[in-house]
Amino acid sequence: MSVVLIAAGWSAAIGVLGLAVGWLTRSRSFRWLLSLVAVVGVTSVVAGVVGTARAMFLSDHDFGVVLLVCVVAGLVAVGFAATVAAAVVRSSNMLREGARHFAESGAYAQKADGPSELREVAAELARTSARLFESREREQRLELSRRELVSWVSHDLRTPLAGLRAMTEALEDDVAEDPGRYYRQMRTEVDRMVRMVDDLFELSRIHAGVLQLNPEPMALRDVVSEALAGAEPVARAAKVRLGGTVEEMAMVCADPAGLTRVVANLVMNAIGHTPPEGEVTIEGRRFSYGGQDRVELSVRDQCGGIPVTDLRRVFDVAWRGTPARTPIQPGGGAGAGLGLAIVRGIVEAHHGQVTVHNQDPGCRFVVTLPAA
Numbered sequence: 001m002s003v004v005l006i007a008a009g010w011s012a013a014i015g016v017l018g019l020a021v022g023w024l025t026r027s028r029s030f031r032w033l034l035s036l037v038a039v040v041g042v043t044s045v046v047a048g049v050v051g052t053a054r055a056m057f058l059s060d061h062d063f064g065v066v067l068l069v070c071v072v073a074g075l076v077a078v079g080f081a082a083t084v085a086a087a088v089v090r091s092s093n094m095l096r097e098g099a100r101h102f103a104e105s106g107a108y109a110q111k112a113d114g115p116s117e118l119r120e121v122a123a124e125l126a127r128t129s130a131r132l133f134e135s136r137e138r139e140q141r142l143e144l145s146r147r148e149l150v151s152w153v154s155h156d157l158r159t160p161l162a163g164l165r166a167m168t169e170a171l172e173d174d175v176a177e178d179p180g181r182y183y184r185q186m187r188t189e190v191d192r193m194v195r196m197v198d199d200l201f202e203l204s205r206i207h208a209g210v211l212q213l214n215p216e217p218m219a220l221r222d223v224v225s226e227a228l229a230g231a232e233p234v235a236r237a238a239k240v241r242l243g244g245t246v247e248e249m250a251m252v253c254a255d256p257a258g259l260t261r262v263v264a265n266l267v268m269n270a271i272g273h274t275p276p277e278g279e280v281t282i283e284g285r286r287f288s289y290g291g292q293d294r295v296e297l298s299v300r301d302q303c304g305g306i307p308v309t310d311l312r313r314v315f316d317v318a319w320r321g322t323p324a325r326t327p328i329q330p331g332g333g334a335g336a337g338l339g340l341a342i343v344r345g346i347v348e349a350h351h352g353q354v355t356v357h358n359q360d361p362g363c364r365f366v367v368t369l370p371a372a
């Protein structure tokens with residue numbers, strides 16, 4: 001028993017000493033720290049043996065042999081620790097190189113290697129790099145749409161303004177053949193410009209985060225009915241049928257004007273992109289996902305499909321496809337590419353999502369909102 005106590009005392013003393021040295025040199029390299037661990041381990045064994053030699057009644061010869069074995073084992077342990085430390089240092093150097101390259105180029109491309117903790121740091125850096133790449137890409141797309149917005153808005157305002165000026169000059173000079181038609185045309189152009197300015201104003205409020213929402217529980221069916229009442233004349237003029245059903249139990253807590261606008265924008269787009277004799281289908285249902293009750297509204301058209309590369313851009317501000325694809329809007333004139341950006345802004349302000357995918361023979365816009 002006393003042998004154990006003496007050995008424990010000596011080993012603990014060396015351990016405490018090792019801890020103190022380790023603490024004082026804690027900021028040094030792995031190489032040093034791992035070697036220190038090996039040295040402390042072996043030294044505490046040697047100290048235990050030396051301390052208990054007398055209590056074990058070892059002869060001088062045996063004591064010398066035990067000491068020799070300890071020294072050889074110590075050398076092997078220190079060599080092993082140094083090799084492991086060199087491998088860890090190499091991995092951490094690679095990690096540092098990768099991080100430096102990441103800082104310079106914004107991309108982390110180093111292969112994960114070494115102990116699991118270092119591999120986890122490398123994986124975290126790779127994830128951050130991917131997120132950075134995504135947000136940079138988004139930023140570039142936003143910048144592009146901002147530039148497009150300015151050029152399109154100025155074009156869209158210049159064209160009707162030039163027309164208005166020509167018509168007012170003709171009326172002023174009394175050279176208009178059919179003044180009544182001129183007045184109607186002027187009214188249409190002014191309405192379109194007012195709509196565009198209203199949309200721009202709404203978008204700027206959405207982007208500034210100051211959109212005023214007054215949510216109240218309501219049936220999705222009522223909102224759809226209201227939006228359809230407004231779209232019906234346009235659909236009739238375009239010879240497009242409006243169909244589909246909305247479940248009665250699909251209740252949402254939303255701003256009535258905002259949600260009506262969402263439905264109206266989607267339905268008007270769908271009508272505008274569906275050929276005559278085609279059909280637009282509006283569907284609403286309640287479902288449960290991940291233990292949460294949600295309400296889904298979908299608007300399906302027969303546009304022939306949106307090119308896959310365009311699918312992720314349709315919600316961008318001022319994006320309206322290639323000029324050849326941009327149809328004349330119901331009610332005359334091309335759109336400003338603001339409708340879907342407004343839809344996304346309003347839906348996200350309600351903690352919902354809007355997505356689009358192709359579904360033969362057209363595409364399907366799906367809005368998901370928390371159920372009331």
Ligand SMILES: Nc1ncnc2c1ncn2[C@@H]1O[C@H](COP(=O)(O)OP(=O)(O)OP(=O)(O)O)[C@@H](O)[C@H]1O
Nearest residue numbers: 269270273303314319320321335336337338339340
């Ligand atoms: N239902 C749809 N089917 C096919 N393409 C669509 C549909 N809805 C939108 N798109 C495409 O997405 C673009 C952007 O739509 P968005 O509603 O934002 O703008 P817009 O309809 O062109 O103009 P407005 O600001 O008047 O709504 C459209 O120009 C069109 O190319």
Ligand SMILES: [Mg+2]
Nearest residue numbers: 269335339340
């Ligand atoms: Mg639109």
